[in-house]
Amino acid sequence: MSKRKVTEIVEELALPIVEEEGLELVDVEYKKEGANWFLRIFIDKPGGVDIEDCGRVSEKLSDKLDEVDPIPDSYFLEVSSPGAERPLKKPADYQRAIGKNVYITTYEPLDGKKVFEGVLKSYDEEAIVVEEMNKEVSIPLEKIASARLSIVF
Incomplete structure (x- = not known):
């Protein structure tokens, strides 16, 4: 499955979870670094996100990804803030x-x-x-x- 297809599917799965938490889905990345694949979800809200926000989204999204199983490779899931130099996409x-x-x-x-x-x-x-x-x-x-x-x- 292409990286683009993975990010599109994950975005569809993540969006309702992120919005339910009152957060914004900023970006989804799926990339290989060395021998490992990383699925990165970037979330935000006015005033910034904290570790609890990231933890709640990570837990719910991990359960959803296990249920749907859209990614054939093993990967590391990371949920974080986009940081001060946030990407502009939308x-x-x-x-x-x-x-x-x-x-x-x-x-x-x-x-x-x-x-x-x-x-x-x-x-x-x-x-x-x-x-x-x-x-x-x-x-x-x-x-x-x-x-x-x-x-x-």
Whole structure:
């Protein structure tokens, strides 16, 4: 089974559990690191999640995964916060990030660059606008390889 298919199935299984707990499902990752597979579930809520939130979701999701058994390989289940540099994937993620510092990579160069870091000024269905060193750059959504919040020190 493909990694993409696994994450889609797990997302369908995890979403009701996460929402029942009053949390947001941020992302699902299924990746091999060394000899081991890891299934990572990232959850959040206003003010952040704590160890109890992660534990409740992990326990309920583990039971559901054992029941449905959608993954043929053995794996380690990890449930955690997305962290301070949370990925931006959904429209709501971009909306919440307006006015915050972001780190964007693109699939191909735009104006000779593939990495943009600055303040997210706006978002719509077509593109985002990032202010980088007092210059606004419009980045089409289909060109974005990855996007996340960025901590400025």
